[in-house]
Amino acid sequence: MNFEQTGPLTEDGMDRLRAINYFIKVADLGSFTAAARATGVPASSISRRIQDLETELGVSLLHRTTRVVRLTELGNFYLDQVRSGVKALDYAQDLIKDRAASPSGLLRMTATPGYGRFLLLPAIKRLRRKYPDLVVDVELTDQVSDLAGNEVDIAVRATARPPDRSIARKLTDENYVLVAAPAYLDAYGTPKSLSELGQHRTILYRGPGRIVHWQAKTEEGWVELQTSPAFICNVGSELVGEAVDGTGLALVPKWGVESQLADGSLKAIALADAELSLARSGSPGIYLLYHQPKYRLNKIKATVDFLVGELARKGRAGNAPGDTSGQSQSTP
Template identity: 55%
Template sequence: MDKLRALRYFVEVSETENFSRAAENLSVPASSVSRRIVDLENELGVALFHRSTRVVKLTELGGLYLEQIKPAIAALNLADEMVGQQSDTPSGIIRITAAPDYGRFRLLPALAVMKKQYADIVCDVELTDQISDLAHNDLDIAIRATSAPPDRSVARKLTDGQFIMVAAPEYIERNGMPKKADDLANHVALLYRRPNGILHWQAHMADGWHELNLPPALICNQGDTLLDEVLAGHGLALIPKWGIIDELAEGRLVHITLEDAEIAASRSENSGIYLLYHRPKYGLKKIRVAVDFLLSELTEKP
């Protein structure tokens, strides 16, 4: 038995949960995949999958086995790809994940520029709030908002995570400019909903932190919708500074500061937006040029 091939087939089936789909991804007959898996199970003396006509699931032992061998298979695949690079032109698929709002506002425009320079690189982008471990899956680059980047990845800070309170000039003309924290009770807020609940505003005052409960005009989990609403003059909003650089510069939004409080989205003072990658993958030309380009394009200048 070609055990290395069997192990690669095993990893693919575990990820697709389907022999036919795994075979299609591997460009081999489904019968070959099935036969290799059976040979592997016979050698190990255990069943790696629960099989039915509709689904293929890992057994408990299969899951444990996958956990042990997957990093080694990923390392071998990476080594094969690095050695197999023949062209000076970076090419291939790069899997990137990013938080939805940062992805739409900043990452996707940057990737459009990168595509003009590296036409043979294909970016497979997932915009999601779900956090994945770069060291244990096929992701190449992740962009996350965090105050504690993972130790096992290279983390390069793109910008801080500062949210600022803003409103449209028209809203301020109608409702007045809040000067102190108590004034906010006379205003309405546009609130962001995260996967774990509403993002309530925090006020850092002389006596410590206080959570604010402003009357909401809208609650939404889409940052671009909240931006449209605040631009339309429908309320106050906390927006990441990196998302409204042009609007502030053009005067379409006004940054509101209070005399007695600093308004923030979080009580963490070290939060930022980080670009993360797994160090061994930087040896691949496509990853290296993508990381370097995105750092150059997205890192906020002092």
């Protein structure tokens, strides 16, 4: 909400709402000075507003010292009660303003890094050309954000089981393909089985806190492969680049190497006795996720519809709205 200075706190609802917003900001940031910087309102004005609110309520909401500001027990209780109400008011205000306007304002997104760099960011460039008043804040991360908690508006995730509390629109299947450069295969041969694969150098992905080793599905079940890595990195485009340069074999999502397979700079390799993957869970896909109520906002609806139209078409896959199940599990 917008913050601005006013006169003394009165029975007017807007004055009370401003005071409540100041209180929430001080509670979140832990100081009047930080709240003043965030709102552009003098710390003294914020303090007076909150004091007027405390007078109206007849309780102390904050413990004030020269070093720190802490919530009282009743302050904690009051914060829990008013925060959800203020969020609801913000949402209602945004919804009404947004109904008659073209898509605009800030839209927060998070996406798995590999897919984000290869396909999502180029699509967002096209989105912004279509809707120039839309400000897109994108974070590429393997960390899963809370859509319901209002941390982000839209998430793009690789998962076999989309979260059941979000709307999941499938953009593409997450099929993995074993690839190598023609020069590498000419020099070291093309593996045709798991035993032959063990004689080759590999290029591995580093996920959050660990190296992601390849998984092989055989007639006897799943086994984790211990290969001889020549290069390890957490940036998918670097893995593809190393494979093109002939460093070794790479196991990557097919959507990440379609152009290289098409121009011949990489060749796909199929093993006779195993199917390779980076995860053992189900049939993973790339999903665009959002919280159902937000779809009523023009900026969310326009972005979702545009990205699904662009990316599902490119991935030759797409689900109708409302395809949801399970829990989100991030994969590279």
